[in-house]
Amino acid sequence: MKLEPKNYCSIVKNISNKMANINTITNCFGCGVCATACPKDIISIIQNREGFYVPNITNIDVCIDCGICLRVCSFAKEGLATESPKPIHSYAAWSQDTSIRKQCSSGGIGFEIGRTLIASGYKVCGVRYDAEKGIAEHYISSSEEELKQTIGSKYLQSYTFNGFKAIDRKGKYLVTGTPCQIDSFRRYIRKFRIEDNFILIDFFCHAVPSMNAWRRYMDMVEKKIGKITYASWRNKFTGWHDSWAMSMIGSSTSDRASDNTAGQGNWNSRLSEGDIFYRLFLGDYCSNPACSRNCKFKYDRSSADIRIGDLWGNTYAANEDGVSAAVAFTEAGDAVLRQSGCMLIEHPFDVVAEGQMKKNVRPAYTSGIAVRLLRNANVPLDSIVWKLVFFTEKVLKFAERKTIKRKAR
Ligand SMILES: Cc1cc2nc3c(=O)[nH]c(=O)nc-3n(C[C@H](O)[C@H](O)[C@H](O)COP(=O)(O)OP(=O)(O)OC[C@H]3O[C@@H](n4cnc5c(N)ncnc54)[C@H](O)[C@@H]3O)c2cc1C
Ligand code: SF4
Ligand code: SF4
Numbered sequence: 104m105k106l107e108p109k110n111y112c113s114i115v116k117n118i119s120n121k122m123a124n125i126n127t128i129t130n131c132f133g134c135g136v137c138a139t140a141c142p143k144d145i146i147s148i149i150q151n152r153e154g155f156y157v158p159n160i161t162n163i164d165v166c167i168d169c170g171i172c173l174r175v176c177s178f179a180k181e182g183l184a185t186e187s188p189k190p191i192h193s194y195a196a197w198s199q200d201t202s203i204r205k206q207c208s209s210g211g212i213g214f215e216i217g218r219t220l221i222a223s224g225y226k227v228c229g230v231r232y233d234a235e236k237g238i239a240e241h242y243i244s245s246s247e248e249e250l251k252q253t254i255g256s257k258y259l260q261s262y263t264f265n266g267f268k269a270i271d272r273k274g275k276y277l278v279t280g281t282p283c284q285i286d287s288f289r290r291y292i293r294k295f296r297i298e299d300n301f302i303l304i305d306f307f308c309h310a311v312p313s314m315n316a317w318r319r320y321m322d323m324v325e326k327k328i329g330k331i332t333y334a335s336w337r338n339k340f341t342g343w344h345d346s347w348a349m350s351m352i353g354s355s356t357s358d359r360a361s362d363n364t365a366g367q368g369n370w371n372s373r374l375s376e377g378d379i380f381y382r383l384f385l386g387d388y389c390s391n392p393a394c395s396r397n398c399k400f401k402y403d404r405s406s407a408d409i410r411i412g413d414l415w416g417n418t419y420a421a422n423e424d425g426v427s428a429a430v431a432f433t434e435a436g437d438a439v440l441r442q443s444g445c446m447l448i449e450h451p452f453d454v455v456a457e458g459q460m461k462k463n464v465r466p467a468y469t470s471g472i473a474v475r476l477l478r479n480a481n482v483p484l485d486s487i488v489w490k491l492v493f494f495t496e497k498v499l500k501f502a503e504r505k506t507i508k509r510k511a512r
Contacts, residue, residue, distance in 0.1 A: 123168040125158050125176060132393050133157055134280075135263035136287035137172035139270075140294070146172060148264045153474055154315030155391045156260055174294055177286040178397065184289035184406040188432050193455040194440065194447045195414050196429040208256045208337045208346070209413040210427030213279060213304065215443045216409070217250045220277045220302065228270060228278045229253035230261045234332050237321055238314070241266025241280070253279070258336045258384055260311040260391065272297050279304040281311065282400030282407070283393075289406040302439055305405055307412035307428065307459040310394035312384040315477040320380040323484045324370050328353025331370075340371075342423035343413075347374035347381050379484050382493065387464045388473040398463045402456060408436030416457025418450065428455045468499040 125137045125146065133156030138146035145162045160166065173179050197210030204211045217227040227244045231252035239257035243266060244250040263284060270276055272295055278288055282305040292298045321331055333352040340348070351370035374381035383389050414428040429445075430452065431437035440447060467473065469492050476482050476492070 123170040125172045131178035132283035134284040134287040139267040154313035175291040190430045190452045192431045193452040194429045196427045196445045212427035225275045286406040303407040305407040310390035310464045313389040316389040329355040343425040408433045
């Protein structure tokens, strides 16, 4: 068949569309940076059936094949935005403001850096929980008061688009996020040659759980306490080492959960007592497949200026107030840490990173069943079906341990 130039062009355009934009990308990190960068504003970030954010081109005919979405995409690229990152200084860190330290997940270093930079003219793009929508989302704060909503880890995949899009490329910003979000964001600011205006923070990152797990958990809790108006994932009521704890307030109360007693309208549930959201999340029943298959950011692999986290490990094993790990990867990051007003104690990197994962999460044996069940609102999390899933997992793990022991003999 002889191709008319018009047809030929459209075939070439279709091929190049496949090559030059994120249309063919599925099950990615869901960082949202492609949508932020697209000059035609034709990429939206939607949730897939499994409950993870993915990009979607809404009007392919408007695409100009500029390739920017792919250029800023950490998932589509080999390696990190920062080649061979090296920790230059590693610290144990904590806020000297006891009320901040008490509220934050570890030592409060994230908040203190934000507070310091706001005082010197920066804005902060961090994560808050929107109880109305039931999602974690990036947003901009320009004052210490607004920054308070970033306090505390929200163990959900954050919807970045509105926060990232609201960043004025001429301003100065601190941006915090998961390492994959930050790696793409680094590529974005490099593309527009505005890196000097930004300080980037990521954290040692386990994985992100499916939003379907969160929705099923909310369904279960709301049956007991009414519409959730406040949620927090960590509290130190029984000490920092036992701080994996969900505290929620439902519409049937007006009091904020201020102690560890479950009253009417309050929900308090700890991992150490079998909290089901944490069992699903930390048991890797519902982690993003990209976290197990494609994550390239474990341990000392970061494109941020600073990496933070919980300083687990022997050195601070007796501390119950909370100690942050803080690792500077750039001189700019180190300068910011030193200005933060936090207590900083320098240690070798392996002391600060003790207990952090070196390998990607491995999905639970029953994760395939779990992910399918989580799609279905008619299978409540407190049903017998879930008890069976957890029981089967235990049996399979036990069998695996037995086989390993037998082989080792
Ligand atoms: C999904 C997830 C997995 C994590 N995995 C680990 C881990 O394996 N090991 C470890 O040591 N630490 C991990 N952390 C980080 C840890 O929970 C604390 O955030 C860290 O110790 C800093 O605490 P902080 O006391 O400085 O401040 P906090 O006030 O608790 O700081 C919270 C900071 O994290 C940001 N943030 C909160 N929720 C999210 C989110 N959903 N997505 C992106 N950014 C968010 C906020 O903007 C804020 O800057 C994880 C955090 C998240 C959100
Ligand atoms: S190639 Fe350019 S115009 Fe097309 S979706 Fe990507 S960023 Fe947008
Ligand atoms: S585990 Fe890796 S891929 Fe998953 S959210 Fe964290 S940084 Fe991103």
